[in-house]
Structures are given as C-alpha cells and as structure tokens.
Amino acid sequence: MGAISRARSQAADAGKFVADWLEHRAGIITMMEHFLYEPVPKRGAWIYTLGSATLFLITLQFLTGILLLFYYVPTTDHAWNSIYYIMNEAYFGTLIRGIHYWSANFLLAMIGLHMAQVFFSGGYKAPRELNWVVGVVLLLLVVIIAFTGYALRWDQDGLWATVVGMKIGSYSPFVGAYTIQFLMGGDTIGPATISRFFAIHVWLLPAALAPFIGIHLYLLRRHGVFGDEMEYRERMAKLQERQRLEEYEQYEEDDGEPYVGRRDRADRD
Amino acid sequence: MYAPATGKAKPVEQEVITEENVFERPDETIAFFPKQVLYDLFVSTLLLLACSALSYVSPAPLTEPADTATVTYVPRPEWFFFFYEQMLMFFPGYALISFGAVIVPTVFVLLLFAVPWLDRGPRASSTRRPFATVIGLLVVVVVLLNMLMAVSRIINFPGQ
C-alpha cells in the first residue's frame, strides 16, 4: 500500500512545484483561472453558443484552409487541376475541402443568426457598442473572403461568379474602374487575377480577420456576457418595486393624504 | 496564491439596484468552464459532424474548368448573394444600377455600424424598444423574401 500512496504524493508535489514555477514565471495559472472560471449568465446558455459556434467555424476555416494550401496552385492553368488532385488523389482530400466548403456556408448562416440574436436581445447597448462595431467589421471581412475564395477553384461557377461580382463592383461611382483593375491585375481576366484573389483570400483578409477576432473576444470578456434581459428579471423586478415605493411616498408628500390609487392617465384637463 | 472565484453572485440584499447598475450582474450565473464550454463543444461537434458528413454526401462542387468563351453556361451566385442579386432587379436602368448595386448596400452597412448610436434606449429587451425591433424584423423579412424570389426565378428561368 505504501508504494502507491508514496508515488501519488510525490507526483502531487511534483505537480504543485511545476504549477508554482509556471505561476511565478508567467502567471499563466491565474490567467487560465480568469479565463475559465468567469461567471456567465445561466438561463440563456444555449443561445450564447451561437457566438462560440461562429468562432469554432472560423478556426475550422483557418485549419482546413492552411491544409488546402499544401496542394493548391494559384495559376490559371493549374488551379483546377490542383483542386481536382485534392478531391480525387489526396487522402481525405474530399473531407478537408468538403469541410472548408460546408463550414463556409454554415459560417455565414451562423454569423447571420449570431448577429440577429445580439440585435434582438439588445446586446449592443452601452458599454458594448464597440463590440458591435467590431462584429460588423468581422461580417464584412468574412463576406469578402467568401467572395474571393469562390473564385480560387477557377471552374465555371467560380470564374463567372467573379466576373459578375467584379462587373457589379465596376458600377460603383468614382472608384469603380480602379477597384476592378486592382482586383483583376490589369484590364482583363488573366493569370494576375487568380494570384491576386489568392493573395487576398489566403493572407490579406485572414491576417486582418485574426486580430479583430481577438479584439472581439477581449471586449466580450472585458464587459462580461450580456445575454438577454431575461437574465436580469429578478433585479429588474426589485428595481421597479423600489421605484414604485418611492413614487407612492412622492404622492403622499404632495397631496398630504395617503395614496389611494393610480390617477387615471387619460384625465382630461 | 490563486484567488478562488466564488460561484454565486454577491448577495443581492445589501446591494441597492439603480437604473445604472441593474444590468451589472445577471441573476443566476454559471462558471464558464464546465457547463458553457460543454454546451459550446456540443454545438461545435454537431457542426463538425454535419460538415464532414456533407462533404461526402454532397462534395464541394467542382464543375468543368473555367472557359471565358462559353455561350451555354448560366452563371448563378452563391446562396448568400441570392438576396443581393434579386434586390438589384428593383433598380433597372443606367442611373439606378449603380445606385442599387453600390450605394444602397454601402448605406445599409453604414447604418449597421451606427446601430448602437441609433437605438440608445435604456431597455434592452426587444418588446421594450418596438421601433428597433420592427425595423430589424422588416430587414430580415425583406432579405428572406428576396432570397425566395431569387430561388423561384432561378428554378423557373425559361433558358434551360
């Protein structure tokens, strides 16, 4: 019996030593504790999973996107073949690209739901306005990433959706011609178009997306999860109760006689 | 060394609730770690399983290689641009195309940015701020109806 208990206590001491060492050097334990043990509203926990589902889907996109980079070739004559290779030759290629495609669709649907939930539950009220603004920036970035990503496979769908998208862009006043020449890398579709879309889709926008997600999460944790008004029912009831009592005293002071009932609102003057 | 965090909120009795601090702290709270992370993980696993299953059931599409000289192909936008393409239909004519295609979406995005400053009411629940809720519902309904109109136009187009 002694060996097991001695081994356990030795292990416990070693664990404690490592934890203390890390805590003193990096303060990581307190940080983890602040991250993990933060109180969050209870009643609507399931609704708030919308936000974390969006986060999960974006990380899924980053992961599968990087994996796809191992095989994808961004030139006009090889792009399609490289994707054909991924889909048919690479092990689990269909799965990785499938996840990238489907989680993109789910991501946009989830962002729609998440935004609707925050809007209708009033989650953007003070002091959380900035978090809403950062959320809208994230929405725009994801939509543009989705548009540029759609062109990379260089098949009929991708090409023509891009042609139509850019032609819509060319209608914008003043900057129409410049944006389209910037996107196409010249004045007609060619090899430069696909390498520019590749650069925008793979690095420019994700590099912009990552810090904004960080800010979004930091602001969330700074003010705590607001959730919905249903989370504050009891406190709201107590507040209204206290206000009503104060109102009654107010009547008594003005009229001098005890309060008998609510004066009819539609009292005609 | 590490500050133990209490699960329960501060007892409510001594605290005087005012207009400002009513939304300070929810009535009942749970710790983020076990419960909320579990719910999140549950939803995330569901999504991952859905994506994986769908990627085999209906694989990511790859039609024939791009050919800019085709006259038989019918381009279609992705599903999340359906409502945008249908909304363009309501702005015919040279002057209105650029108006409907660019200016209307830009104004919409700017309004979206300014939502917290447009609706400053104290109360957050949607029943207590009818103006914002009605406009929000209107936008959602218009988007859904435009999507439906795009679907009915796409499946019915006489071309194919």
Added chain:
Amino acid sequence: MPIGDLQVPIIGKNVVIAALVQTHILFAAFIIGAVLIAATSEYLGMVTKEPRYERFARNLARFTVLLFASGAALAITFVLALVTLFPVFFSYLQNIFFWVFLVEAFMFLGQIIIVYAWYNVWDKLAYRKTLHVTFGFIAGFFGLMAMTMIDAVASYMLTPAEAPITNVARTFLNQTMVPLNMHRFVGNFSYAGFLIAGWGAWRYLKSTREDDRDYYDWMGHFGILWGFGFLILQPVIGYGYLKGIRESSPEAFNTIMLGERAWVFNLLAIYLAIMSIAATAYFVHKLRFAVKPTPTLRNMAVGALGFTALFTVLNVIPADADIFPGVQFAGGEATKIPLGDMYPWKFIGLIGLMLVGFFVVALYLKATASGFHWGRASRWSQYALLICAPTVILTMMTMGYTRESARRVDYQPEGGFLIYNCVTLQQNVVNENCPAVVENEDGTRTNTINGEPVPGGE
C-alpha cells in the same frame, strides 16, 4: 352533351365565376386583414392598458366572425360554379394542385375553429390575456396559410412553370408565386385598414356622445394608419410582380400593360391618387391636435402633401391618347403624351410617392407616440376617410379583373387561356410543351386532358 359544354344562358359562364369570386375576395381579404389587426390591437391594449384598443379589438372580432360565414358560403358556391361550368379545367387543376387544395382546406378548417373559439372565449381567457392574443395571431396565421395555398394556384394559372407537374418545387414556387403572395399579404392589411377608417369616419359623423366621438375619431386614425402605411409598400411589390409576369408570360404582360387593358392601370393610378392625397391630407389635419405640437413637422407635412399630389398626378398621365378602347382623342395610339411613358416618368412618380409616403407616416407615427386630443377632428377630414373606403373596394375589384383578364391574350370574346399558354378558355390544350402534355416512353406525346396524341413536339 359533352362534359364541360354547360352554358349559362344570358350572362355567360365567365360572368358567373367573376361575380362569385369578386364578392368572395372582398369578404375574404377583409377577414384575413381584420383578424390580424384585431389581434395586434388587443396586444397594444394589453401593453398600453388603454381601454379603446380592447373595445376596438372586440368589436372588430365580432364583425369578422359575422362576415366569416357569408364569406365561406361565397367561396363554396364559387367552387361549385367552377366544378359545374369548367369541369375539365378544374379536374386538371386538381391533378396538379390536389395536395395544395387539401392543405388549404385544412388551413381553412383551422381558421374556422380558431376564429370562432377566439371570439367566444374573449371573457373566459380575460385573465390570461397573452394566451388569448397568441390565439388571435394563430388564427391570422391560418388565414395567411390558406391564402398562400390559393396564391400558388392563382399564380400558376397566370405563369405556369414549364417543368412537368411532378416537379413540385417549380410548380408551387412558380415565377410569380412569391410576389403575388407578398402583394396580397400587404394588400389585405391596406384594404382592411381603409375600410376600418371609412367605418370609423362614418360613425364619428353620426355619433353624439362625447366618448363615442373620441373612440371613432381614434378608430379612423388607427384604420388609416394601417391602410396608408401598407399602401405605400405596394408599388415596389407590384413592380416585382409585373417583372415576374413579363419574364415568364410576355403576352400576358403586354395585354395588361401595353395592350387593350392598359387603361386598367390608369384607373389604378387614379384610385392610388385619391387614397394617397386623402390619407396625407388627413395626416396633415390631425397633426394639429398632437399633444406635443410640432409646428416645423406640420409645415413639412404640408410640403409632403404637395409632393404627394405632384407624384400621384404624374402617375395618372396616360401614356398615349388611346385612353379606353373606344375613347380616343387626337389620333389615339399614335400620339404620345409627354410625361406619360413608364420609364422614367411613372417610375419617378411611384418612387416619389413611396418615399414621401414613408416620410409622412414616420412623421405621423412620431406625433402618435406623444398622443392626440381625440374627438375634435373636422368634418372634412372624416369625408377624406369616407372617400377612401369605396375607392379601396374599387381598387380590389379592378386588380382582380386585371389579373384574371391578363390571360385573355387575344381579346376575342371566346379567346384567351385558363392556364396561360396551355389550356384555353374552351378547355382544350394548346401547345405541346405545356405541362398537361406527357411524354410517354415511345416518344409520342399524349394530352393528359382528353387523351388524344399531340402532334410534333420534337
């Protein structure tokens, strides 16, 4: 006598169907709109605790329940007339839309049960108001579902999908199903709203007691708010609807917009003008009684009234001198009237009317939020409401006539289609790629209606 050859002596088959369906639609549209308006009014009464919402909701519910029976009777006689006078066509329609009709029947059943129950338990459920209000909205929802099913059939007759009828998605979601449904959804509210406003005005002019005057003055205001509020959405939805018709049934579009029946839309423009000017004038007049007087807003409202008049008149100008088949002046079709053609003038007129309408309604809602002194409205403002009621009934009937006559493509008394480009008025199949024609295995094509082989088709 072959089936389907039954003739109605003097007035003819089409007039029988037209009379029945026009009167039915006047009842049905009001009922669907009124149920939802009453439910919303009850909810507002619950929230604002003002007694007049409750009183209005209850009276409107009673009136709807009274109307319901006669509306339903008209519907059944209409179906009876269809089965006897157009048996071949109706049985063919049943082949396509059997399930849709079945769902519609059950929705109608649900509506009957819930609307009557909703009204009769008004006092029993008084202590659980939220449950009662949800009952009202469920009744409204059932009504809307029944209308959606009927819209699928109506839109199919005007713009049939070219897919075989086994393709359920294309048959149900044909080209004009969604815009037609939106157009009627908004139309029901606007129609019911104007009728309520007209009724409120009539009772206001006749009422003697002080609280009656307040109540009916408020009812006129509440009705016109619904009526005009939803009326200004109609132009853009109507545009979507006509675009759908043009894309899939060009001749039908030409008939109602450019051909013999173009005068119908001139008539509609006149109704639109009367209702818009009457409503805006009413709003401007009522702004004087706002609890928080806003002089600047009132002046802007007067400006808006001017603009409304300008835009509505712009819409009324006919495109060419051929006003009505038989009424021409100065060379008829040839002479183009300036400011008359659709693009850009009528387009600007409609957009202008909508924008000014939104502005005025927003202005008026802002004033409503702070409340009005009721009971002091002038006689003229009530006459404005009174004019709107018959106009909206005429609009409903004109629009019914337009959509049904859009299929009378070649304008001969005997010509035209029952299902566009597919089943004619004499109930025989016209061309081969119509869904009624089925391609069997050996490549020959037979007409599912009368079983004869159809020539050609490759």
Added chain:
Amino acid sequence: MAELQKDPMTRGDFLGFGVLGTIVGALLTIPPAAFILGPVIDVNVRGESDVPDEWFRVGPISEVPAKEPKVFVVDFPVNQVYSEEQVIEEGVETERETVPNAVWTSWKEEADENGEAVHRIPEFVESGAQSPLTQEQIKEVERNLNVLSSSCAHLGCPVRWIVKEDGGEFLCPCHGGIYNINGDYVGGPPPRGMYRFTFEVREDANIYIKHEFDIGGEKGPQQPYVI
C-alpha cells in the same frame, strides 16, 4: 509591475520622432502601394492594356449564316504577370497565356416597309466569296456585319441565341436581358445594347478584331473591363 513613469518630451525628441517616422513611414507605404496598385497605374496612367494592340483573326465571312448569328472563339494573348512578353523573351520557355473570347457575328437585319425582316447579306458572299475582295466589297461587308462580344452589358453573363418562331433574339440567362440580332437593346435590365468589337475585313475575306469595344460617342474605344 513597476508603476508608470512619465518623463517630459523635449523638442529634440519630437524632431527625432518626426524625421525617423517620415523615413520609415515613406519607405513602408509608398513602394508597397505602387507595388500593389501597379496594374491600376499601368491601365489608367500609362494607358497600356493587357491585350496587345494587334488584330486577331476571327474567321471567314462565308461561314457567317444569313438568318442567325454564329459564335467564333478568338484567343487573345494576355500580357499579365508571368505571361508578359519581356518575361518570355529572356529565354524562359512558357507558352503564352491566352483569354479565349466568344464573338457573335451576324448579318445586319432591318425591317423593310411592311415589317418584313431583310438580312443584309451581300450577294457575292452568298454565292461564295473569291478570296481577293475588292475595296467596295469590303466596304459593303463591313457596313452590314455585326461583330458583338458575348458578355452581357448588364453584369457580364454569357449571352446566348434563342431561336423563336419569328427569327430569334439574344438572351442573357442571368437576369433576362434581351437584344436583337444586331445587338441593340430590346428589353430587360441591361443599360445599353451589346458591346461591339472594333473590327475590319481584309482581302482574304476574313474578319479581324482588336480586343477593344468601340462604344462610340465621346468616350471612343473602351478597354473591355472584364474578359
């Protein structure tokens, strides 16, 4: 952590920040901007197009049928990124990148007095054109030939030819834009008729086009935005 210490900033420090900041700022913004916006500068400032300013053969005029349009595919070489002439000349063995374009060609159609459609196909073409065409034959052909781009003027979808009982029409499948056989606007959302290539007919009875649309009017030939 140590508490904050706020020393005052002297004029010298401020100047230091100014100078060093401008150097680093300028170096890290101007070259990268030019680097990225290169194509915009090439097209707008230096007026170059990605497609060399040469004539490309479309096809013989005898192949264009009388009543309906025929589509030819023309491969325009593209001077972009790694397929620029300079890159290829330095001995790097890559075959030129080309953008195939669909070109609709048809004979002009006018309605004579009683509304009958008359196709302006010259007789000598109908009876088989001998190769050395005379000047006025070329003039007549160039007057009656439509050379249209297949890209719809509304949003650039590929326009197709739909045969109908009375001849036919160009239909854009995306939003239902309709053009007649001459490429003029008939109906639907497009703001104008179809784009026309600048084209010429030579003695060898072949059509030659440049990769630019002569939209006429004050703007003159317009570099095609897309494709």
